[in-house]
Amino acid sequence: MRLAVGSLTFPSLDEIRSFGGDRTWTGRPVVLALLVDRLQPERLLDVGCKGGWLLEHSQAPFKLGVDIDNALGVGARADACVLPFRSASFDVVTLLDVIEHLPKGMEGVAFSEASRVLEPGGHLVVSTPADWRIGTLTDPLWMLYGHRHYDMARLLTWVERAGLDPVLVGTRGDWADVVGLPIEYACQRLRLPIPFGRALFQWGWNDYSKPGRYTHFVVSRKPAQGERDEQPSGTLQVFVGDERL
Numbered sequence: 001m002r003l004a005v006g007s008l009t010f011p012s013l014d015e016i017r018s019f020g021g022d023r024t025w026t027g028r029p030v031v032l033a034l035l036v037d038r039l040q041p042e043r044l045l046d047v048g049c050k051g052g053w054l055l056e057h058s059q060a061p062f063k064l065g066v067d068i069d070n071a072l073g074v075g076a077r078a079d080a081c082v083l084p085f086r087s088a089s090f091d092v093v094t095l096l097d098v099i100e101h102l103p104k105g106m107e108g109v110a111f112s113e114a115s116r117v118l119e120p121g122g123h124l125v126v127s128t129p130a131d132w133r134i135g136t137l138t139d140p141l142w143m144l145y146g147h148r149h150y151d152m153a154r155l156l157t158w159v160e161r162a163g164l165d166p167v168l169v170g171t172r173g174d175w176a177d178v179v180g181l182p183i184e185y186a187c188q189r190l191r192l193p194i195p196f197g198r199a200l201f202q203w204g205w206n207d208y209s210k211p212g213r214y215t216h217f218v219v220s221r222k223p224a225q226g227e228r229d230e231q232p233s234g235t236l237q238v239f240v241g242d243e244r245l
Contacts, residue, residue: 008038008168008219013209020205024197025053026180027173027208028215032096032127033057035168035219039123041092047080047114048098060092080110088119095126100148108158115162120224124164125217126155130171132213138178140185155218164220173214176204 011019011034020030033054036044041060049055049065052074066078078084080098093114099107114124129139129149141147152171159166180200187194194200207214 008035010168010170010172010217011035011209013206016205016209017202020201024201026184026201027176027204027206028097028127029053030205031172031208031217032094032125035217036092036094036125039092039125039219041090043090043092045083045085045090045093045117047078047083047093047095047110048101049074050097054094054096081106081113083113083117085117087116088122089117091119091122093118093122093124095124095128097127097129099126099128100150104148108161111158111162111164115164115222118222120222122222123167124159124162124220124222126220127215127217128155130173130214130216134178135173135214138182140182150216152216152218155216159218159220162220164222166218166220168217168219170211171214171216172208172210172212173204174207174212176200176207177214180204 011031015034016027016030019034020027023030025033036054036058041058042062044055044058044060044063046052046054046063046065047067049067052065055063055065064075066076066083067074068077068079070077076084080095080102095110095114099110102110111124111126118124129135129147131149131151136142136149139147139149142149152169156166156169180203183200184194
């Protein structure tokens with residue numbers, strides 16, 4: 001696999017705290033919003049937009065959220081595996097905690113569809129639960145619905161098959177999610193306030209500021225025309241967590 005050289009990095013703890021300070025967001029959406037901001041999208045497509053939280057925050061001149069369900073924040077109903085857009089329509093596409101909800105075996109199709117609607121030079125941002133056993137066993141959606149968790153090698157295989165080059169790869173989140181997500185899920189269902197919510201958020205921000213075990217992040221880039229035919233000079237680098245390989 002040819003790894004694309006990039007300067008994109010994960011946000012620091014100071015950046016996460018500054019961004020999250022006025023929001024009741026856990027570590028994962030804070031990191032994702034900051035990563036998307038760094039890509040400076042002009043035409044953003046949020047696939048599986050889940051209430052529109054990213055779109056509400058993003059300053060992209062054009063932004064659209066699609067979801068299989070007709071919920072708040074959804075600009076159009078659409079299947080992640082059959083996107084109703086022309087090829088090369090967007091410069092940033094996101095699949096944020098989406099592929100684990102698709103029919104099993106369709107994840108690669110979603111990657112390919114996202115790649116198709118990306119313009120050359122555009123970026124795909126993906127997050128999904130990691131295959132950390134403790135994280136899996138304590139995931140309420142795994143217990144109730146068989147919510148899938150993935151190893152990174154499988155994600156990178158789908159990236160490669162979709163014709164994309166990874167530019168930022170890492171795993172974040174740890175015990176704050178193990179403890180906090182079951183509490184958050186139960187409180188949402190019972191319509192109760194989250195106990196010690198601020199402390200849980202701050203714990204999660206700290207976890208997501210450094211390499212962890214709970215959530216995989218992959219940012220990949222669609223090569224511009226002719227790039228794959230060029231011979232790379234020097235040593236190619238890819239960020240994995242905070243390290244360059």
